[in-house]
Amino acid sequence: MGDLPAIGTQGHQPVWKQHHRSDTRVHRQHLLASIHRLCGKFLGGSIPESIGRLTNLLAVQMAQNQFIGEIPVSFFNLSSIYEIYLGFNHLNGSLPSTLFDTVPLLEHLLLNNNNLHGNIPASASNASYLVEIDLFNNEFSGIIPSRFGNSQYLWWVEIGQNQLEAREASDWVFLNSLTNCSDLATLDLQQNRLGGFLPNSLADLSPGITTLIIAQNQITGNLPSRIGNLVNLTIFRANDNLLTGGLPDSIGNMRSLNVLSLKGNRFSGQIPDSMGNLYQLSRVDLQNNFFTGRIPSSLGGLANLQELDMSSNRLSGQIPIELLSLQSLSIRLDLSNNLLTGPLTREIGRLRNLKWLGAANNHLSGEIPDSIGDCLRECIPRRYSSVNEQLERPARAGSFKQSPSQKIPNFLGSIKGLQLLNLSFNEFEGQVPVNGVFKNSTAISLSGNSKLCGGDPILHLHLCDEQSNNSSGRKHLSTALKIIIAVASTVLCLVFALCLFAAFGRLKRLDKKFSFNPMEEQFRRASYPELLSATDGFAPSNIIE
Structure with a gap:
């Protein structure tokens, strides 16, 4: 572990003091450039317990390796650390409930794509300087801490693809706390076990939020009528839930929206004409709902629309000419x-x-x-x-x-x-x-x-x-041809037989002609009495010798 101090042991003034409401993306790129030595090096084995001795350690980036086992408890006693990048490993175990108490200056916690389980630490309510938390694709379970959005600097929350739960209205209190996060840009809750009614406070999230994903849960209720308050939203995915009711007309205020996916719900009613105001839309998926009425002709004005799926609904009327004329449609x-x-x-x-x-x-x-x-x-x-x-x-x-x-x-x-x-x-x-x-x-x-x-x-x-x-004609022709051939064959056979008979008769006559004795015609024939009288009863004296 002798090389680890090189990860980040310089004097550090917390970013939240230097960049209040700053562009955190730029800062993150700077950090990636300066502390990358153990990232993507295919290192393996367990993280040693001795890492807890590096008391001056400020940042750790060991993502995209092959680390296994649990994160040492001593690691979470490094009170000066402000950044932990351990995503894309094979780590397991759980996080200590006091994590954000023992590491009070933590700003960036990225543990995505591991096998971590247990609850999100309750001490998250005390994470006053947290900017980014990414626990995506793990096995975290339980209720999301009620004051999850305690940090006014919170910018990125990605906790999708876990087993987090919500059944009662009280389980959604964390969403109320997130409405205080004015810098919030991304909230990803997809593919968990979140149920119950969708709170109206969803529409009270920061107007600057750009990505909101609540897809693949069991959420019921309606979309808030004030959902159009999220005017900077570019990606909104609420697909594959149990949401009902109609689409609020205010959805037409979300003019930065690029991707809208509401498929696999129980939405009903007409698709609002105001959707034609969403000029930045490139993909819309409304399939497998209960939408009725006509397809708004205003959709023909979405000049950036590449994909539109409205299949498996109850839409009626004619397909608008404006939609069939939309040359930007290229995918589906x-x-x-x-x-x-x-x-x-x-x-x-x-x-x-x-x-x-x-x-x-x-x-x-x-x-x-x-x-x-x-x-x-x-x-x-x-x-x-x-x-x-x-x-x-x-x-x-x-x-x-x-x-x-x-x-x-x-x-x-x-x-x-x-x-x-x-x-x-x-x-x-x-x-x-x-x-x-x-x-x-x-x-x-x-x-x-x-x-x-x-x-x-x-x-x-x-x-x-x-x-x-043609087939029948061919059949008729074939039958007629067969008859003609049969008749012709019969006639030919008869003619042949007659010819044979005639030839046989002629041969027989010729046979007779050439079989008689010519001497017979030189002498007169005589009867027996005549012969008897002429020879004196055949006397010996009349015998010719």
């Missing part, structure tokens, strides 16, 4: 599994950068415009977010309907980038193309379209009318 547009009606207009051809289109399981009608071929790289009119789910879950009646006279456009088979095509459980009809993606039976799904015909025989679709007519 998924409107599947709703109650949308009307046609897909030709404006969809303006989505030239779109990779993923989902519109299955609606009540859409009319012709699929050929202009869609201008925009698709992958065309997946799908019901859910994965192909497996599509095949496992039942289809809703209606879906992506065609008018009775429309067919699958041939251009779909000519799109070179098309790798997966799901048109299942619709009312498509007509002949299936046999080129492009349609050659690969494993890349397409056409089930549930009883009026489709033709295509690759592997698809086991019935023959089209034209094919049936």
Whole structure:
């Protein structure tokens, strides 16, 4: 441990005295540049107990190594230390409840991505100078300390992916204390066991907060009506909870918002028109809720929007032309599994950068415009977010309907980038193309379209009318040909037989002609009585010798 003082033994004036309300990010980069000697060196083994003897130690950065075992108790007796970076190791054990009492000047505590367990130390309520705490991806459990936000300098709180709990309203008191942290920029509570009603105090967090993540918990209740107070929020993820009610109209005040994920909840009501004010939005995920009404046409003004997922709701009406004209959409547009009606207009051809289109399981009608071929790289009119789910879950009646006279456009088979095509459980009809993606039976799904015909025989679709007519014609022609051949064969056989018979008769006559004795014609034939009389009863004297 002789080299450890080099980590940080210089005279130190606490950062909270030098940089009140300062840019902590810049300061952190400075620290990374000056105390990096044991970071990412693939060091292993246990942290020795003797580290507690380095009483002048101010900062320790030993992240991204292979340290195992518990952090020595003596380590937390270093009262002068203000920075601890031990993330991305294999440390286990728990933290002493008196941690923030024995290390009162602690500003940065980064223990993320370890195997630490137990409660967050209750003494966190006494952490007056804490700027940053990162306990992400550990096994911490229990209730978050009620005065967790006691430090007025708190800037970064990342305690997601643990087993922290909240069941009663009193378990959410810590959120009230965080409203006093005017420098708070990040609050990550995702993937814990937080339940109960979401406090309205969420909307009272610092107006300067930029990242707020409460996703993958069991939180109930509504979003606070004053959520729009968080005007500098750029990332808001509340997905996969049990939240209900409508989206507050004030959400349109969050004009710095870049990512909004509310999927997998029980939100209902109409999507507010005010969302069209969120000009910085690049990704919106509202799938798997109970939203109703029309899709706001104001969304067509979100010039930075790259991904929009509104699938698995109860949205109705026509798809706004303004949305289909939004050229910034490049990753995904998924409107599947709703109650949308009307046609897909030709404006969809303006989505030239779109990779993923989902519109299955609606009540859409009319012709699929050929202009869609201008925009698709992958065309997946799908019901859910994965192909497996599509095949496992039942289809809703209606879906992506065609008018009775429309067919699958041939251009779909000519799109070179098309790798997966799901048109299942619709009312498509007509002949299936046999080129492009349609050659690969494993890349397409056409089930549930009883009026489709033709295509690759592997698809086991019935023959089209034209094919049936051709096939029937061929069958009739084949039958007639067989009859003609049979008759001709019979006639030929008869002619051949007659010829043989005639030839045989002629041969027989010739046979007779050349078989008689020519001498017979030189003498007259005589009867027996005549011979008897002429020879005197055959007398010996009449015998010719």
